[in-house]
Amino acid sequence: MEIIKWRESFKTGVTSMDDQHKTLLELINQLYSILRGHRERNEISDIVDVCLNYAQKHLHDEEQLLIEYDFPELQEQVDHHAQFIETVNTFKNRLADSPETVVPELYTFLRTWWLSHVVEIDKKYGPYLQEKGVE
Numbered sequence: 794m795e796i797i798k799w800r801e802s803f804k805t806g807v808t809s810m811d812d813q814h815k816t817l818l819e820l821i822n823q824l825y826s827i828l829r830g831h832r833e834r835n836e837i838s839d840i841v842d843v844c845l846n847y848a849q850k851h852l853h854d855e856e857q858l859l860i861e862y863d864f865p866e867l868q869e870q871v872d873h874h875a876q877f878i879e880t881v882n883t884f885k886n887r888l889a890d891s892p893e894t895v896v897p898e899l900y901t902f903l904r905t906w907w908l909s910h911v912v913e914i915d916k917k918y919g920p921y922l923q924e925k926g927v928e
């Protein structure tokens with residue numbers, strides 16, 4: 794499985810969100826390189842924490858922005874975000890017991906999720922926010 798490389802086509806057109814999506818992708822890619830590098834357990838759990846915390850921060854910031862501009866499909870976003878947090882919490886609960894098996898699964902989940910989150914869901918708010926003058 795290859796890492797995802799950032800492409801212009803991933804842009805929503807909203808700079809703050811695009812920057813966060815890019816950072817999130819970098820963190821997911823870091824998780825991959827750490828997985829491949831047979832690193833220490835604590836190094837893996839550090840990057841997992843940074844990655845998951847950043848993902849939660851991003852979803853929070855995104856929801857705030859969509860609330861501020863009255864995005865009509867806010868509920869779809871909120872549901873999608875809640876589902877993500879629920880899945881991540883399940884992973885977190887399993888992580889301590891067997892990181893060797895859970896971390897690769899988590900990586901695959903994050904990678905797939907990132908693509909569906911950004912490409913399928915978030916691109917919908919780009920034109921709407923741009924019309925409202927958000928850059």
Ligand SMILES: [Fe+2]
Nearest residue numbers: 855910911915
């Ligand atoms: Fe997003």
